[in-house]
Amino acid sequence: MLTHLSIKNFTIIENLNIDLQRGMIVLTGETGAGKSIIIDSLKLVLGSRADIKMIKHGCKRCEITAIFDLQNISEAKQWLKNYGMNNEDNEDECIISRIISTDGRSRSIINGILCPQQQIRELGSLLINIHGQHEYQTISERDQQRNLLDIFAEHESLLNQVQQIYLAWQQTNARLIQLQQLTKDHGSQTELLNYQIKESNELALQENELEDLHQEHKRLVNAEQLLNDCNTVMNIINENNLSIARNKLIGIKEIDSKIEATYELINNAIIQIEEADLELRHYLDKVNLDSERLQWVEQRLSTIHDLARKHHVKPEELYNLHKDLTLQLQQLNNSEIDLKETLQQVEKLSLDYKEAANKLTDSRRQAAQKLSQQVTKQMQQLNMPQGEFAIHLIPLKGKSSSANGLEQVEFLVTTNPGQPLQPLSKVASGGELSRISLSIQTLTAQQEVTPTLIFDEVDVGIGGKVAEIVGRLLKSLSCSTQVICITHLPQIAALSHQHIRVSKEIKGNTTVTEVETLSNESRIEEIARMLGGINITKQTLAHAKEMCEIIKNEL
Template identity: 45%
Template sequence: MLIHLQIRNLAVVRQLNIDFRAGMTAITGETGAGKSIALDALGLCLGNRADVDLIRADNDKAEVTATFQCDDPNSPAAQWLAGEELVDTEEPNTCVLRRVITREGRSKAWINGTPVTAAQLKQLAPLLVNIHGQHEHQLLTRPEHQVQLLDAYARHQHLLADVSQAYQHWYQLRQRQKQLQQHQAETEARLQLLNYQVAELNEFALAEGEFELLENDHKRLANSAALLEDSAFALNAIFEGEHNNAYSLLQSALSRLEQQLDTDPGLTETVRLLSEASVQVEEAARELRRYQDAIELDDEQLLLTEARMTQALQLARKHQLAPQQLYEHHQQLLTELHALKENQAAADTIDTEVEQAAERYRRAAKALSESRLEAATELGQRIAASMQQLNMPHGRFVIEVTHQGQAPATRLGTDLVSFMVTTNPGQPLQALAKIASGGELSRISLAIQVITATQMITPTLMFDEVDVGVSGATAATVGKLLRQLGESNQVICVTHLPQVAAKAHQQLRVDKVIEGDNTETVMTHLDNNERIIELARLLGGDEITAATKANAAELLAVG
């Protein structure tokens, strides 16, 4: 519920603080006084486009702050705030919206002190306030708006969600089906090539790092004779030679120097190093023997290694890459082939999936249509009854719901919804858009707005001169309807009709004050006596007589 609205430097308002209460509140005032300023200001807080022309002429920025009471933690607004982490921890039952617009065209917004986007304000707006404008009847003739009104009355959001989800799933599958069909020929050609290439590489089966090993093996096998000869020479030179091999020479030198250690201990380090060298030479000799034993003069293995290397080189040239990259390339081709086969499998089943998704969508659309049809009967009867109360005694109102099972799919189903009406006896039902009388259309629109508002989850409803074209006893009925609505919702109504204003639980008057070159709008809560005077003005104009005051007092008493 809206409890306070603060406006600064907006249009002709310098500063305005308005407290709102539960029930029905009527806002009245002279033409041009700015009765709709509260609705315009609230619209800014709810995410409407920020127009710099709204800023008061003598200022650089305008600011609007709206405070709502959200006592129910399970209400949609409270749940949205919790989900967005925008709850005021100090005052969790309060929601404060603030909007600032500057002359430079910049706009800033806050929810409970946290900066937010205009898009977030628009998400929260319908959970707090529903504004019905004076031109609502113009929207009423549009088929898409008629569907929205019927769905709002039916309150079958779960069915709308089912249809929307089914539509999205079906649409995505059809897009996938189209892509697969477009690339089918290209995919088949690529599959044939990949199957051949992968089969060839699978047969060769080069292991990771194998080509490098083949190169090393080939070099060793091709030079095995030289390796054997050189290792034999080295072994003979360091250990096995009959004359003057390195080991025997080291041993001779070591023996002589050891005998001289007593003469000169300074030879100790030299003796130690020669002793270690002797051990190292002996160990090297053992390693050379083992190496010689391992060397094989294997021409057959050499031929086999050369053949595999040659095949690897040929495959690498075929695929236009280095032989060292052949293994990785093989793995990439395997991955691509697997993915293409999966796509082909999907292409084989996509038709069935599309058919199943279409069937699911049609079932969801049918269930939605049945719910619309049930709601249409009830809503049509209620609107017809309300029309008769609004001085259209012969009024009939029928909502036709035609389910087009095979019509093109939309997120809202496949129904054709038409508001059909007749206001005179003997006349056939016609589409609402064909009604000649603007006054009748205005009254029908008001009846629909009031009735559908009872089904909405929004706690605050605002009506901006929706009673245009209504007068007399009909106006009293309009006021009665709005007051009844105010018993369950907070209703704020801008009106020029005394019969409507008299039905309100409380009343605000808007005045335009001119001081010198400055014009300012002010808004005042009226007590009972002030309401009588204001109602008398609405009844008789600027000249208030005892008769108009008496009439106003009677209206207020009856209200």
């Protein structure tokens, strides 16, 4: 769960530090005080898009840090271990920071380690789920409706299985189409490859032959110059007087042994020169003015280059081309067998998909019935006494299939007696839609394993008895997960375990947001403000106190 949030220089927030408890937490305050900004800061630290406009005016950077208790979140702890980002001092704690600078740079840090936004978002999805005040606007979308039903059904592993089989099925089917096209042109392709391989066989190019031919051609073209230059070198070597010098040194070293080293150097030089002379003679034996050999080498090189141009490859790639052509012919000859095997794979994957997809349909059907009953019950509690909610599974047209199964999911509703069930977006008003959305969110949230749920003003458009019921729905969720709720309703605020007031103050020439965790007494005053507005009377204070006492006695 989220235990601490630190915000520095973010929009109108200068420096905030908020400690958060378990259970249900409410954030209250006047409109514009900065409640939603706090939620925006959480979104930012968990990987949402950064903008330098978020930095408080006059500051060079903003920094947001969130600390999480992972004691009961094994999946998040395992994720951190997998990426080598676990907190070595305390594996049950995770510290995530986001720093944005005015130069446009943005950094995300997990337990002191820099990481990309994609990883932050992955980890964030294991820690927090934010239900926004405009969530009801997306609940009319069929993809979102299917997603909510799947969450409620708790069949993630089955859905993943369907998606994986579907992907393998489509990939194998694409391979099948390629093989069918290949076998369709089998005759002409085989004829062409056989002809190309025959040409390559006739050439009989050996590995490294091209390089050897180039070297030989260079020697043959320059043979006359090589002969002349080598003979000149040999003449120079043979004309040297080092032997005379060596003989003189023999006499000297008999008189003075200190000259021994000089004698050895000259003696070794003579030996090396004699070896060089021998090597040159061997070399000259191989150098000859062979015009016929030169003509043959040039013709061989020309043949190699011509065939390389014909196949649109470099001459040095021609040797490997022969292997490639042989492999292509082998694959083509095996394509009939591959086609048969791939067809069998496609048929098997098709059956596997249908089996898994039918199980998914059955699971959705059961979950749809259960969710419909529960949403209908909550609708009637939420001031829609004649309301009815239903979920239809609409088979995809024809024999269509998809990675998400064999059907579309559609939410239907009626809010008045005598009216037939119709798509959610066509029937419900804005207020009704928000209440239905909240009902579905709270019901599906019970199936989530996310340790912290945030509801950002999802109570818009309700009040009175309905507000109290909504508050109790949220409080029931907080028995198993941390619930953070931004609200303007005293009925909801009175039900919280922790009450945080957000206020806006002017300091000098700037506006700053401040937070305060309320004591029992100050909490009553805040609820009285929410009940009565600017002027708080004894009656509103008494009413606020009574609300809190009733809730306290129920616990």
